[in-house]
Amino acid sequence: AVAAVPWVWSSWGAAAEGAAVDKYVVEPRPFTVVLKEKGELRAFKSTDVKSEVEGRATIISLIEEGAVVNKGDLLVELASDEIDERILQQELKESNSVTLYESAKAELDIQRDRGASDIRKAELAIELKQLELDKYLKGEWAQKLKDAEIAIEEAEITLERETEDFEAAKKLFEREFITETEYEQDEFNSIKARWGLDKARMAKEVLEKYSHVAQLRICESDLEEAKKECERVRKSAAAEEAKRVRAVDGAKRELDLTVDQLNDLRAQKDKCRITAPTPGFVVYYCEPWGWRQDDQIKEGTEVHERQVLIQLPDTSVMTVLMRVHEAKTSRLSVGQSAVVEVEGIPGEQFTGKVTKIAVIADTQNRWLNPDLREYETEVTLDPSDIPLKPGVTARVEILVDEVDAELAVPVQTIYSKRGKRYVFRETPHGVEHAEVELGAVSTEWAEVKAGVAVGDQVLLAFADEHTRLIPDEEPNPPGHGARARVGSAGGGDGLSKKGAEKADAGEHATKPAAAVRTASANNG
Numbered sequence: 001a002v003a004a005v006p007w008v009w010s011s012w013g014a015a016a017e018g019a020a021v022d023k024y025v026v027e028p029r030p031f032t033v034v035l036k037e038k039g040e041l042r043a044f045k046s047t048d049v050k051s052e053v054e055g056r057a058t059i060i061s062l063i064e065e066g067a068v069v070n071k072g073d074l075l076v077e078l079a080s081d082e083i084d085e086r087i088l089q090q091e092l093k094e095s096n097s098v099t100l101y102e103s104a105k106a107e108l109d110i111q112r113d114r115g116a117s118d119i120r121k122a123e124l125a126i127e128l129k130q131l132e133l134d135k136y137l138k139g140e141w142a143q144k145l146k147d148a149e150i151a152i153e154e155a156e157i158t159l160e161r162e163t164e165d166f167e168a169a170k171k172l173f174e175r176e177f178i179t180e181t182e183y184e185q186d187e188f189n190s191i192k193a194r195w196g197l198d199k200a201r202m203a204k205e206v207l208e209k210y211s212h213v214a215q216l217r218i219c220e221s222d223l224e225e226a227k228k229e230c231e232r233v234r235k236s237a238a239a240e241e242a243k244r245v246r247a248v249d250g251a252k253r254e255l256d257l258t259v260d261q262l263n264d265l266r267a268q269k270d271k272c273r274i275t276a277p278t279p280g281f282v283v284y285y286c287e288p289w290g291w292r293q294d295d296q297i298k299e300g301t302e303v304h305e306r307q308v309l310i311q312l313p314d315t316s317v318m319t320v321l322m323r324v325h326e327a328k329t330s331r332l333s334v335g336q337s338a339v340v341e342v343e344g345i346p347g348e349q350f351t352g353k354v355t356k357i358a359v360i361a362d363t364q365n366r367w368l369n370p371d372l373r374e375y376e377t378e379v380t381l382d383p384s385d386i387p388l389k390p391g392v393t394a395r396v397e398i399l400v401d402e403v404d405a406e407l408a409v410p411v412q413t414i415y416s417k418r419g420k421r422y423v424f425r426e427t428p429h430g431v432e433h434a435e436v437e438l439g440a441v442s443t444e445w446a447e448v449k450a451g452v453a454v455g456d457q458v459l460l461a462f463a464d465e466h467t468r469l470i471p472d473e474e475p476n477p478p479g480h481g482a483r484a485r486v487g488s489a490g491g492g493d494g495l496s497k498k499g500a501e502k503a504d505a506g507e508h509a510t511k512p513a514a515a516v517r518t519a520s521a522n523n524g
Contacts, residue, residue: 023426023457029408031445033401035331037377039322041342041392043313044380047278048285051303052271053078059301063310065284069276075310076274078303083269090262097258101251108244115237122230129223136219141212148204155197162186162193280312283390313390318381319355320394323362323374331400332357338379343393345386352381354398401440408445413458414438417470423448424466426457433469 051057057078069075169186172178284297285308297309320340324332334357340350356378379396381388414436415422422433436451452458459466 022460024410024413024460026407026409026448026452026456026458027454028405029445030402030404030406031408031442032399033331033403033440033442035324035328035398035400036443037322037324037396037398039320039377039379039394039396040390041388041394042319042321042390043281043315044317044319046311046313046390047280048308049075049274049277049310049312051076051078051274051305051307051309053083053268054305056302056304057272059297059299059303059309062297062299063282065282067282068280069282069312070279071276073276074273075276075282078272078274080269080272083265083272087262087265087269090258090265094255094258094262097251097255101248101255104244104248104251108241108248111237111240111244115233115241118233118237119230122226122233126223126226126230129219129226133216133219133223136215141215144207144211145204148200148207151200152197152204155193155200159190159193159197162190166190274309276312278312278314281315281389283311283313285309285311315388315390317383318388318390320352320379320381320396322377322379322396324377326361326373326375329357329375329377332377332398337399339397339399340379340381341395342388343395345388348386350381350384350386352379354378355380403440403445403447406439407448407452407454409436409448409452409458410460411441411444411446413460414446415462415467415470417467422470423452424459424462424469425452426459431459431462431466431469433466 057080059076060079061074061077063069063073063075166186166189169178169183173180173183286296297303303309320338332354334354336354338352338354340352342348342350354377356376358376360375361373362376379398409423413423415424415433421436421438423436424431425434434451434456437449439447439449441447
């Protein structure tokens with residue numbers, strides 16, 4: 001279209017001078033509507049190789065970019081001096097933790113033995129106190145009670161005998177067979193025997209009411225105290241054992257933590273040697289916004305944890321990543337066919353299909369142009385024997401529509417004014433304008449749904465004298481102006497809004513009309 005501008009200009013100049021004007025005979029013809037974009041070639045699948053070393057580490061060796069690697073090949077080696085020192089310190093800490101853990105376990109075993117021994121002693125004390133209680137109730141108390149009863153019986157017998165002797169002595173004394181002294185002695189023995197009986201009875205009463213009750217309470221109290229002491233020993237042993245168990249658990253957790261930290265450090269050391277997780281093609285990773293020299297991956301560079309160092313794209317399936325302006329996205333759909341040309345491979349074309357259209361506009365370049373709205377679009381290439389590398393510029397032509405034998409005219413024959421499209425038709429009475437309804441529009445052809453017929457001759461180039469044939473019209477009511485009808489002609493596949501606005505502006509421009517019309521059609 002750009003190359004046609006000088007030709008159109010010269011045609012307009014010739015028409016202005018009265019020379020013959022080239023015309024196009026309207027006829028049905030097939031043509032394709034394509035959307036042309038530029039993008040970047042990328043692998044459909046790519047594996048990111050990241051640094052998994054905690055903190056920061058320095059690259060001491062790096063594989064050459066562009067190398068083809070297999071799974072397990074060494075890609076990057078990071079400095080591990082600091083990690084080695086920390087491993088030595090952690091190994092010493094592990095040894096101390098093992099000692100503390102073994103000591104805590106030994107103390108727990110000792111405490112369990114000591115606790116069991118103390119409990120056995122306490123239980124034995126209970127048994128002894130129970131035996132003492134049984135001994136008193138079944139032995140000592142019964143014996144003492146029996147002794148008291150025997151003493152009373154003896155006192156009663158003695159009293160009975162002494163009473164009989166006193167009665168006999170009394171008769172003998174009255175008859176003066178014994179002396180008064182003997183009589184008094186028998187009387188005293190009788191009284192003494194009565195005192196003995198009272199004493200024996202009182203002793204039994206004291207034994208039953210006081211001595212037995214006191215001794216029984218002492219024995220029962222000793223037994224109860226022994227039981228309580230046993231319970232205290234049990235609780236003390238359990239508490240001490242729980243304390244030792246917690247000490248063992250604490251030592252075990254400390255040991256486990258130390259071992260885990262040591263294993264982590266050893267794993268960190270292993271991660272200083274970064275190998276290829278999959279086969280692929282080595283590409284150094286660079287942040288999309290990085291522009292400093294320090295952002296480049298190279299030996300001596302300090303990298304941080306989770307930083308992407310290398311990408312291993314799988315070049316068996318390639319895609320083209322494009323950013324399509326929002327004005328064009330309505331013409332895209334997943335599954336559309338595409339033809340791709342790759343820089344550096346002249347004469348070769350690759351086929352593919354649109355496989356992804358972003359739902360949300362990409363904001364990566366918004367800081368450069370806040371009004372820019374672009375949507376990431378991917379075209380996946382069909383398998384090919386030609387080796388392709390990621391990062392190469394690719395030119396993509398997406399097949400938007402195919403018009404099959406419909407009336408069509410070259411886009412330079414169309415003139416736009418106030419949201420309407422016109423062509424200038426050659427008739428027996430001269431050149432006349434005709435309003436047309438457009439369908440699909442490509443960079444070269446425009447489908448005409450109404451306004452012309454087969455065999456009509458339309459001007460390929462026209463001048464101001466032709467455009468003045470179109471009468472001026474009053475502005476359309478609000479909501480029905482040029483902007484409202486730009487996309488409605490031809491069911492939505494006509495000229496784009498931007499192309500129509502540029503074409504409308506062309507009628508007031510100072511440029512030659514043909515050049516403006518050509519630019520308008522190309523924008524459409």
